[in-house]
Amino acid sequence: MDSFELICPAGNPAALRAAVDSGADAVYLGFRDATNARNFPGLNFSRDDLAAGLAYAHARKVEVYVAINTYPQAGNPEPWRRAVDDAARLGADAVILADLGLLDHAARHHPELRLHLSVQASAANAEAIRLYRDAFGVRRVVLPRVLTVPEIARLNAETDVETEVFVFGGLCPMAEGRCSLSSYATGLSPNKQGVCSPASHVRYEPRDGALASRLGDFTINLFAEGEPAGYPTLCKGRFVAGGGAGYLFEEPTSLNAMELLPDLKKAGVRALKIEGRQRSKAYIAAVVGAYRAALDAFAAGRPVPRPDLDAMVEGGAQTTGAYTRAWR
Amino acid sequence: MTSPAASPHLTLGPVLFNWPAERWRDFYARIADEAAVDTVILGEIVCFKRAPFIADALEESVARLLAAGKEVWLASPILVGGDRERAAMRDLVADAPLTVEANDMGALALLDGRRHAVGPFINLYNEATLAWLAGRGAVSVSLPAELPAASVAALAGAGRELGVEVEVQVFGRAPLAISARCYHARAHGLHKDGCQFVCGNDSNGLAVETLDGQSFLTVNGTQTLSHGYLCLTAELERLAAMGVGRFRLSPHDTDMVRVIDAFRGVLDGQRDGADAAAEIRALVDAPVANGFFHDTVGASYVTGAAV
Amino acid sequence: MNDPTFTTDGRSMDGQVAEDRLRRIEAGMTRLGLGLAHRLGGNRLGREAEGVLFDRLMRSLAERHPRAFAALAELPEARLLIDPQDAPAALMLRVGPSLSLRLCERNEPAEAAVRSPCARLLDLFEGRIDGDALFFRRELVIEGDTALILALRNTLDGEEIDLFAAAAGMAGPLGRALPPARRAAGRLLGLMDGVHRALPEPLERGLAALERRLSGRLSGRLGGA
Structure with a gap:
């Protein structure tokens, strides 16, 4: 074998x-x-x-x-x-x-x-x-x-x-190559530009000890002090759906x-x-x-x-x- | 308005949401009787678990739409990985008396040599791919939502030379992603296998907001859509001038007949695109978006750059 | 880099311990160097000397890493603040056609900033540690233009950089002073460590003061040689 x-x-x-x-x-x-x-x-x-x-x-x-x-x-x-x-x-x-x-x-x-x-x-x-x-x-x-x-x-x-x-x-929690989430938020996509959630559109903002990660105009996550952080890849963010906030698509x-x-x-x-x-x-x-x-x-x-x-x-x-x- | 080769053609894409069979049946009955669309595409393309619920309504609706003089196509599922999905795909392609729109490369493989359409879930980004697809019998292609105007123009030009009709989605939430995982179930603390069909609670999908309370996306089972509704009424003239002859509207739980009439009015030169966009805005529960077409943030709406 | 292993009590240490020790020594020396340069910067002559030193360091690095330096020079003009949080001063890296490195205050405006303890930044700079992993653990703070930071990180990671070898490769007094200083600092800090462990806390504070004075002597040697 x-x-x-x-x-x-x-x-x-x-x-x-x-x-x-x-x-x-x-x-x-x-x-x-x-x-x-x-x-x-x-x-x-x-x-x-x-x-x-x-x-x-x-x-x-x-x-x-x-x-x-x-x-x-x-x-x-x-x-x-x-x-x-x-x-x-x-x-x-x-x-x-x-x-x-x-x-x-x-x-x-x-x-x-x-x-x-x-x-x-x-x-x-x-x-x-x-x-x-x-x-x-x-x-x-x-x-x-x-x-x-x-x-x-x-x-x-x-x-x-x-x-x-x-x-x-x-x-990737999504089927690869069939995802336009990144271009919806930033205009740049894996299929077209070879980027997902590109760094050019990423900003980290301190907020009272917490750290907000933003992609374009959207907040992708908020990390409490000392909590392990993640890059704001769109599908790894925390969102609110059906009343609850959490990692809707995939945990980091x-x-x-x-x-x-x-x-x-x-x-x-x-x-x-x-x-x-x-x-x-x-x-x-x-x-x-x-x-x-x-x-x-x-x-x-x-x-x-x-x-x-x-x-x-x-x-x-x-x-x-x-x-x-x-x-x- | 520059007049394209053929008269502009309106296509109604498949219902993406989990509507009860009754609503589904009523919806297509009204489309058959009242809507100024030329082609209607039917089928459950998001989740194979939903398909049995609409099986009866599907047959009935096809007959009614055909009787009303519509062209009727059947769409293949977006993601085909498991055995049941594969069986459904094979059955669809083997038995279909109608034109099939392929949304996965597996369906495309099975349709070899037969007249077929290529759906927006096949990755079609350039002329070489369009030529390859045309060579295998594609008569029409519906472009991915994220394509910018320059790509649409190039592909429409290539389509004319190849004898393939090129279609662009001009209304409805943009499909952004597909997964093996069900996010509707996950949002309810459930698993895909025991999902209790919670996606049926949201006839236009489940709203996804950022932690700041900003509207962002829409979950529809295993599919993720935009929150904003694509609305290209103001771009129709430019699209037609490029040689795009087919315009797709994606069904939502709103007055779709009015939406269709608004687009038809603009295509017939009877009303202004910006004015129609204002009417569409009032009909949907979210902002409108056209950023993909203008090669910028998909969620945005660009005004004044239409012509 | 594998410098001779340092010994504290006559027996040689295994590779990993020696490696860790070396890191701490280098971090200590970097802090000292920054402190010294910071003091130098107090007057015009000093600022000129500081400029000469950093330009030499950059030239030495550029000679050793032409691929990376060409890439940094091709970036659009931007300022990146590098803040070793436990050092007396920070560094400002200008990327683009007029590539330069200068000392600065840690609150100076820049297009982007990275902040982390000195030892971490050295590890990062020399590619011994994964920047993403550091960031995930919140040991690295990133501000401003994320793409600029990523470009720098990716460019440096493409090289096998030895900052101290580059500094030692500089023309002039620092190039001559650094290798012996590194060995001296190693012995000194090693000695200090051994003593720290043996002492009760009040004495340790006294020792810290002694250490600071010794450090001053060391930095004096660095600057004066």
Whole structure:
């Protein structure tokens, strides 16, 4: 039985080296523009950075995937096509795409380039996945965080496309790539600009010892003194609905599916993905190292160590998220 | 008003809320008898658990709308992950004697080679995607609500060349997100599996406010909508000039016939868009919004930039 | 960075303890340095000297981290206040084409501010700690332009920065003074720690005063060398 592949994020060259050195099987990254879904200030890779990162990773037998997973703007397809062309030219091991038109471009112009379907395409059923395989030759699909483990198992039984699932990090409670909450509040969205609840629209306001986090014109949360805080990602905020105030969509928790390794293995999952291209290299090293140790122990049939990653996660709390039915 | 190739077409999207079967039936009866819409799209697309309640009313309403001369389409669910959702999707596509509007890539896969429509929940952002969809038999596409004017214009132009009709939502709360989790149940301290169908209490969705008491969003089961109602009466002329020939209204619990008449009046050149917007404002329980179209905060309403 | 491990009682410490110790020493030295520079800034000559020192530090950092400095220079003109809350003064970083670092008062106006204890900011600056994690724990205060702070954080995190190595790499007196000062400070603070633990509280207060005087000597050496 093949062991899981560990797919790790990198927001910059130092994070890539940290991921490679900490035991990643593959690193995923994006270019410094709106072609990827972590288009944050100061983050991501130039073409030269990618070339250097590929050399560093390949010398250590680690693969590099380039995420080009936003939706090309009408009338302006060039930045996205160039991103695919450059990733292919520089020798990326795969590109992670979401847009149908861009998949079509990649399949036509780079038949040898491995295509992965981004979580932003939100392919949640076997019919959809087979369509991406048949139409574009997609070899792997990153599953949206809406499926339970039994649903993932049935899906794997029905298709021969490899599946990759998120096991750690920020958790979208909404189906990815189908969410316009951010653009409703700020005008900027994951699909169009590659940002969600962008920092350019975030303000923190002290209020009598409490801390209010605001996104555009909307208060997303209010933290009492000493209470763990969160970034004002819209869906992780506290709101009032039906009379009560609380975390309507999702608590400020972080996904950690380490305890589900045996179930995910039985479900036929090929690769496990860590979220966090926007996080620091300290986070990457800690989380990738912990998962490497866990996967090695799991593969060897040893008890899986449970490292303390609480300090790394929002709200200091972890969840298995949509993988278990109770989440719904 | 620049006259587009065909006469402007009004589409009534599917009811997104959990209305009792009686209300549902009455609503479509009135649409059949009184509303100046050309196409009516039916189906429960938010939550498969609601579908059985309207099954009988659906059949009856389709017949009545067809008899009234409306074009009737059936819509596929937005999120199809579980077995029951997949079965419902397959049944819909296999049995449908009518045109199906695909709202998920799975439905699109099953509709290969058949005449079909692409709904606003398929991610369509650019010409290359539109061309790919057209190549698979799409005759009409309804654009995602967050697309700005420049994208709409580019896609309308591409649609003309490809022979695909392009539609824009011009009225109703904007669909913003879909989830496997039910927020209506969660707001009531319930779980999706034992939801007691609490979404049925809110015929226009459950209001979501910020901690400062500011109106913000609307929860409709697993779906999240805007609080503000999209209202593009003032932009209709510009949309038509771009080559957009279809305009979608999303049903709400208000006098939809009056809403439809207001849009029809503007499209026919009989009334002013800003004046119609004022009438719409009085008909809905929330502010109106057009920020997405103007490439800014979706919740905002931009005036004076319409032409 | 792995400087020689310091010893307090002849036995060598394990790596982690040594590492923690080094952090505290560096934080202490940074506070001292800021205090000294703050006093320097009292007159015009002093302000010029301070400007020269910080410009040298920035040049040294820029030589070591060209990628990050090019990125900071490309940002739109803005001021970021960096406030080590337990130090006598704060720093003002100007990003954009005229990139500079200067000492300032902690209430000076800026487009954005980050406030945290000195040791935390050093960890953050050198990428040893996750800024988000710090913020989640409310150990980091963020004010103003969040995007500017994020841009700086992301840019610095892309580097493997060693602030003290950069300072030691400066031309001039500070570059020569820093490495011995760091070793001296290590021994001194280590000694202090051992003594603190052994003493009852009133004596400890007296010792704190002694420590302050010793610190003064140390900073005197730093400035005077």
